[in-house]
Amino acid sequence: MKILVTVKEVAEVDDEFEIDGLDIAEGSLEYDLNEWDDYAIEEAVTISEARDDVEVVTVTVGPERAEETIRMALAKGADRAVRVWDDAIEDAQFLDVDAKAELLGAVAAEEEPDLVLSGVQAGDDSNGATGVALAETIGFEWAAVVNQLDLDADAGVASVHRELEGGIEELTDVDLPAVLTIQTGINEPRYASLRGIRQAQRKPLEVRSLEDLGLDPSVVESPLERTSMYEPTSESDATVWQGSADETAESLASLLREKGVIEG
Numbered sequence: 001m002k003i004l005v006t007v008k009e010v011a012e013v014d015d016e017f018e019i020d021g022l023d024i025a026e027g028s029l030e031y032d033l034n035e036w037d038d039y040a041i042e043e044a045v046t047i048s049e050a051r052d053d054v055e056v057v058t059v060t061v062g063p064e065r066a067e068e069t070i071r072m073a074l075a076k077g078a079d080r081a082v083r084v085w086d087d088a089i090e091d092a093q094f095l096d097v098d099a100k101a102e103l104l105g106a107v108a109a110e111e112e113p114d115l116v117l118s119g120v121q122a123g124d125d126s127n128g129a130t131g132v133a134l135a136e137t138i139g140f141e142w143a144a145v146v147n148q149l150d151l152d153a154d155a156g157v158a159s160v161h162r163e164l165e166g167g168i169e170e171l172t173d174v175d176l177p178a179v180l181t182i183q184t185g186i187n188e189p190r191y192a193s194l195r196g197i198r199q200a201q202r203k204p205l206e207v208r209s210l211e212d213l214g215l216d217p218s219v220v221e222s223p224l225e226r227t228s229m230y231e232p233t234s235e236s237d238a239t240v241w242q243g244s245a246d247e248t249a250e251s252l253a254s255l256l257r258e259k260g261v262i263e264g
Contacts, residue, residue, distance in 0.1 A: 001051065001053055001054045001055070001114045001115070001153050002055045002057065002111060002112070002113045002114055002115075002198065003044040003047060003054060003055070003056050003057070003106055003113060003115045003116075004047070004057050004058075004059060004107070004111055004115070004116045004117070005040050005044045005056060005057070005058045005059070005073065005078065005116075005118070006037065006040070006058075006059055006060070006104055006116065006117070006119075006130070006131070006134070007021070007033060007034065007037040007040075007041065007058050007059070007060045007069070007070060007073055007119075008033075008034040008037055008060060008061075008062070008119070008122050009031050009032070009034070009060065009065070009066040009069040009070075009083050010031070010032060010033075010034045010035075010122055010123045010124040011024070011029045011030070011031055011064050011124050012029065012030045012031070012032060012123075012124075013028060014029075014030070016028075017029075017210045019230065019231065020058070020230070021229070022093070022226050022227075022229045023036045023229060028176075029067065031066075031069065031241060032069065033069045033072050033073070034102035034119055034122050034123050034124075035118035035119070035123050035184060036119025036120045036121055036122070036123070036182065036183070036184060037073075037118070038119075038159050038189040039119065039182050039184050039185075039186050039187060039189055040117040040118055040119050040181070041058065041073050041076055041077075041078060041117075041189070042057075042076070042187045042188070042189040042190060043117055043149060043182055043186060043187055044056045044078070044115075044117050045076060045077035045078065045190075045256070046187065047151060048077065048079075049077070050219045051084035051153065054153075055079050055080075056077065056078040056079050057078065057079060057080055057081065057082065057111055057113070058070055058073040058074070058080075058081045058082070059081070059083075059084065059104060059107045059108075059111075060081070060082075060083055060084070061083075061084045061085065061086075061089065061095070061100060061103050061104070061148070062083060062085060063085055063090065064084060064085070066085075067083060067124045070083060070205065071197075071200045071203075071205065072192055072200070074196075074200035074203045074205070075192035075193070075196040075197045075199070075200035076189070076190055076192050076196060077119040077190075077196070078166040078203075079203065080203055080204040080205070080206070081203070081204070081205045081206070082107055082111075082205075082206050082207075082208055083205060083206070083207050083208070084103050084104075084106075084107060084208050084209075084213070085207065085208075085209070086206075086209035086210050086211070088217035088220055089103075089210070089220055090206045092220040092221070092222070093222075093225065093226055094222050094224050094225065094226055095220060095222070096222040096223075096224050097127065097129045097130055097133045098133065098145070098222075099116060099219060099220050099222060100130050100134075101130060101133035101134045101136070101137040102137060102215065103210075103213070103215070103219070103220075104130070104134050104137075105134055105138045106174075106214065106215055107208065107213065108134070108138050108214035109183035110213070111136065112185045113177065114153070114176050115151070115158070115176060115177065115178060115180070116131075116134065116135075116138075116140065116177070116178070116179040116180070117179075117180055117181075117182055118130065118131035118134065118179065118180070118181050118182065119181065119182055120145055120182060120183050120184075124253060126182075128144075128181070130132070130183065131144065131179055131180075132144055132179070134179055135178070135179035136166060140177050140178050140179045140181075141174045141175050141176075141177070141178040141179075142174070142178060142179040142180065142181075143158070143160045143162055143174045143178065143179075143180050143181075144162065144180075145162050145163045145164070145183050146160045146161065146162055146163075146180045146181060146182055146183060146186065147161055147162070147163045147169075147183040147185055147186045148160065148161035148186060149161075149180065149182075149186065150209055153176070156175060156176040157173050157174070157175060157176065158172060158173070158174045158176060158178055158180065159171070159172075159174075160172060160173075160180060163183055172196075186196055189253070192236045192245075201257060202207050239255060242259075
């Protein structure tokens with residue numbers, strides 16, 4: 001059995017930052033493994049520890065800098081990694097969901113996994129559509145926002161609990177191969193041990209270009225365009241009344257009538 005885990009290096013912005021053109025200045029950024037992907041890695045490694053026939057492969061789209069992040073996944077127990085990057089991706093101003101799904105889908109087509117795990121969303125842009133878009137691209141069944149997973153690999157079924165709006169949970173069975181987007185809290189991600197970190201340096205990490213994956217550079221073109229980057233101006237207009245509830249209630253009502261919130 002093979003589990004493919006999509007991981008992303010996310011940028012964290014300092015409290016005090018500078019803007020450089022259409023981006024945050026590099027000196028104002030720090031990079032780390034996406035929080036939601038950390039839970040996906042843990043779920044995959046936990047499955048592999050329970051069975052002898054499981055290979056865990058991680059895949060990311062990112063520059064050479066991202067290898068430090070993806071090796072953290074290797075240090076936590078993944079077997080090997082794939083990093084997708086080339087000049088066309090670097091020159092792209094914006095990778096939209098469709099582009100990411102195509103890139104990850106090309107790797108999935110080569111790896112032929114039985115199960116794909118992805119974090120529910122990314123911590124930098126809060127995009128939560130990549131996992132589902134990937135499932136559509138490769139034609140897999142899918143379930144989103146999974147907070148409990150019971151996998152019966154021999155039967156080819158994943159029984160999942162899904163977190164829905166309003167605190168409602170759904171229990172459903174998904175036939176493999178499938179893509180599951182993993183929610184935080186499904187497990188407790190482990191820390192990478194010193195031994196694991198050393199072993200990660202010797203585990204395979206393959207770099208794949210668009211040409212390697214049989215993709216045309218046009219795959220990274222997007223109808224979306226970033227036109228400006230600015231820090232929004234904070235505005236504060238607060239009115240504070242002092243006194244008892246009876247004394248302030250009429251003042252509040254008058255303000256709400258003045259603002260058109262209530263009539264009368």
